[in-house]
Amino acid sequence: MLFIAPDDTISDSLVHAVEREFPWIGAERVRDLSATWAAFDPSVSLILIDAVFLSEIDSCSAQLARFHPAAMTAVMQDDGRRPLSPDEVFASRVVRGVLPMNLKLDVWLSVIRLMLRGGEYFPLAMFQPYLNNGIPHSDAKEAKPAIKRQAALEESGQLTCRESQILEMASQGLQNKTIAAALRLSEHTVKIHMHNIINKLGAHNRTEAAALFHARRVAAAGMVPGADRPVISTLT
Missing domain, CATH: 3.40.50.2300 (Response regulator)
Incomplete structure (x- = not known):
């Protein structure tokens, strides 16, 4: 599982919570899209990008498909930093879900579980x-x-x-x-x-x-x- 977000956006406690809930996966953090142009071991099954990178993600679709062919991509939504509209999310050829970052931890982890299984999630509040x-x-x-x-x-x-x-x-x-x-x-x-x-x-x-x-x-x-x-x- 790969978080793509600016420094200090994804806390250590959040990463540890993911690894405790899903002990069979590892959670990595990188600061920008270019840092993902490499193979990870084990292979990445879920990519979560910060909303600040949403406008860039489609131009990088070929690299994502090359290095992470089995990964689903979703965008992390923080209403206080970068509001998302349905139009811009559904215009993307890559993004297949939205993960709100203001959910209670157990609900947030449930959405992660859904995405790891290939499910798509879009919060009602966005609409x-x-x-x-x-x-x-x-x-x-x-x-x-x-x-x-x-x-x-x-x-x-x-x-x-x-x-x-x-x-x-x-x-x-x-x-x-x-x-x-x-x-x-x-x-x-x-x-x-x-x-x-x-x-x-x-x-x-x-x-x-x-x-x-x-x-x-x-x-x-x-x-x-x-x-x-x-x-x-x-x-x-």
Whole structure:
């Protein structure tokens, strides 16, 4: 198991806790990505990178695959130092999980155990801004317009609450797997919801459904078309 983090980020006590809980593995610490370009004995099964390296990790994917072909990579999240957004995490070709560093030790070790077994973990708190009707704003004054927009969409398109929520998140450019993780659904379930949404709105595809949603949102809020942020059309 390999920690990639600046000096003094990972404490000795945390390393010892890992080695006590999982006596069959060793825990190593390195200060930057370049220090991982070597084979370790035993081979590395889990790589945990500090969030400060997230923007660099994809450019190093070839080296990681070469020296640590069996390793899963996850990013360590410390809300007080480097907040993470779902968009940047899911944009990575390498990262397959997020490990919050503010969990109780027993819970934290349980997440480590899951990752060592190949499981993926993404904390619900990371998606919290999107769970308020899919709008990434924490300001309370946004809540009433969001509810008004959702009600108008449900009435005009006969969408369920869940469908309305999924469509609003999709209209922001979020991929199905991101929406699924945020709402604790399977990706297949999200795809079924999107299929139903497209049919109910009489749209031809996902992008057109998002455009219809945006138009109705503008009308419901009484806004001038184009005054709100544009709908993202690079949907998959």
